[in-house]
Amino acid sequence: MKTRPIQVLIIFLLLLTCFTAMCGCSQKEELSFETTYAIDADLDPEMRHMAYTETIEIINTGSGSTKTLYFHIYGNKFKGLRQVENGDIVVLSVQDQDGNALQWQREQEGVLYCVELAQKLEPEQTIELTFACEILIPDLESMYGVSRDGDVQLPMFSLQLAMYDQNGWDTAPLPENGDGRYGAAADYNLTIRVPETYILACNGDELSRQTSDGITTYSYRAEKRRDIMVFACKDYVLLERTVGSTAILGYFNETADNVTRQRMEYVMDCAAFSLEYFNSIFVQYPYDTLVVTNSALGTNFSPNMEYSGLITVLFGSEQISMKINTFHEVAHQWFYGLVGNDENQEPWLDEGFSDFATGLCLDAEGNIDFPYWELKDIASNGAADEKVNVPCDEASVYQWVIYDRGAMFLKTLMDAVGKEKFLTILSNYCQRYQYSIATTESFLEILHEGTDVDISNIVAEFIK
Ligand SMILES: [Zn+2]
Numbered sequence: 001m002k003t004r005p006i007q008v009l010i011i012f013l014l015l016l017t018c019f020t021a022m023c024g025c026s027q028k029e030e031l032s033f034e035t036t037y038a039i040d041a042d043l044d045p046e047m048r049h050m051a052y053t054e055t056i057e058i059i060n061t062g063s064g065s066t067k068t069l070y071f072h073i074y075g076n077k078f079k080g081l082r083q084v085e086n087g088d089i090v091v092l093s094v095q096d097q098d099g100n101a102l103q104w105q106r107e108q109e110g111v112l113y114c115v116e117l118a119q120k121l122e123p124e125q126t127i128e129l130t131f132a133c134e135i136l137i138p139d140l141e142s143m144y145g146v147s148r149d150g151d152v153q154l155p156m157f158s159l160q161l162a163m164y165d166q167n168g169w170d171t172a173p174l175p176e177n178g179d180g181r182y183g184a185a186a187d188y189n190l191t192i193r194v195p196e197t198y199i200l201a202c203n204g205d206e207l208s209r210q211t212s213d214g215i216t217t218y219s220y221r222a223e224k225r226r227d228i229m230v231f232a233c234k235d236y237v238l239l240e241r242t243v244g245s246t247a248i249l250g251y252f253n254e255t256a257d258n259v260t261r262q263r264m265e266y267v268m269d270c271a272a273f274s275l276e277y278f279n280s281i282f283v284q285y286p287y288d289t290l291v292v293t294n295s296a297l298g299t300n301f302s303p304n305m306e307y308s309g310l311i312t313v314l315f316g317s318e319q320i321s322m323k324i325n326t327f328h329e330v331a332h333q334w335f336y337g338l339v340g341n342d343e344n345q346e347p348w349l350d351e352g353f354s355d356f357a358t359g360l361c362l363d364a365e366g367n368i369d370f371p372y373w374e375l376k377d378i379a380s381n382g383a384a385d386e387k388v389n390v391p392c393d394e395a396s397v398y399q400w401v402i403y404d405r406g407a408m409f410l411k412t413l414m415d416a417v418g419k420e421k422f423l424t425i426l427s428n429y430c431q432r433y434q435y436s437i438a439t440t441e442s443f444l445e446i447l448h449e450g451t452d453v454d455i456s457n458i459v460a461e462f463i464k
Helices: 005-030 262-279 319-329 348-365 374-381 398-417 419-433 440-450 458-464
Strands: 033-044 049-060 066-072 089-096 103-107 113-119 128-134 150-155 188-195 201-203 205-214 215-225 228-234 236-243 246-253 290-292 305-307 310-313
Touching: 005 319, 033 228, 049 066, 089 103, 089 113, 113 128, 150 290, 188 201, 188 228, 201 215, 201 236, 201 246, 228 246, 236 262, 262 290, 262 319, 262 348, 262 419, 310 319, 319 348, 348 374, 348 398, 348 440, 374 398, 398 419, 398 458, 419 440
Parallel strands: 033 188, 246 290, 290 310
Antiparallel strands: 033 049, 049 128, 066 113, 089 128, 103 113, 150 228, 188 215, 201 228, 205 215, 236 246, 305 310
């Protein structure tokens, strides 16, 4: 068919419309950022108060521009299961590097903050925002606050730039089940002043500590971490182990129930064994320190918990439980810490992997007394028809689907592929996604690259 000038013009206009529409769609994927966090804080545990400023340097490394930025304060989720009066981490003001006071909106009970910039942040531009914040520290219900033994735990109290992925900004409400965190690895500097009677534990490396006029100033740096937190206690007993170039630093509140010297040593040994073992099969743990503390006792429950370079272990249960919990939290240093994931949308990538790694660690230790895999298998069969790669709140029974069935998927794959091959696959996965974000697809791609065995039935059984 021959075309006349008018037809050419129409085709040109149509193509232009399509092109514009495509740009509109793909623009969503073209924001990405690099961030550095600097926090300056005054903590007064007796007054249950912390005031801090947080300066966040944000570089727009994408090709799109934005006038709106979103931030998470995950500590506001961790502060308790029910709303604690005066227990919030509160933003008082936000300003940019030019001194402009910026508008912001607090959403989702303080878990999400939306900040309007004075001008659009263009590609390759850098902006520096300073937040002034205050915390009236509540009783510790589970992970955040002042425990009944007087420990102060402030995990993830700071603002973190929300993730921006193919779906746009991550502003999804946090789930009822699970932790729901989703953050990029970033560098943190923390300076914090506290009365000298307190000892601080932090997931960062301690750069300096100076005391004058009854106040101790601690300075920390945490590189390529998913989060920063600080714990304070008057009665910490300090223990240490060395694994390769990492110092495992134990901070245990010896006045708390069940925290005996024998249990502290036991947990430190478990942490050292698992760190060394995971170093040998995944990738080398890259940080100078791993901090291990006892879970402070809350008014509700006290969980074993992982942060980037710090774990809490619940004391008082059976020794085998303390061992399994320590192995599991140390495994999270790889799955969640080094290899990040969206804990809301695909929690099996950190919980299932960590439970699987725990089983490997028990096997490596020569465990024959505890039927770990058998128990996982039974629990997994409790949710036999369910897929593991589902969001937190879509699993019928969170523990069975995400932890147990997630671990049994990996165990079933290992049995089919062969242990040596499968460990190489996991090591490749860790290397490729270290400091980055992995998805189920990322894992399956590396899995298929690493084996010729037909695993399609296994994948179909466990993955949607
Ligand atoms: Zn876990």
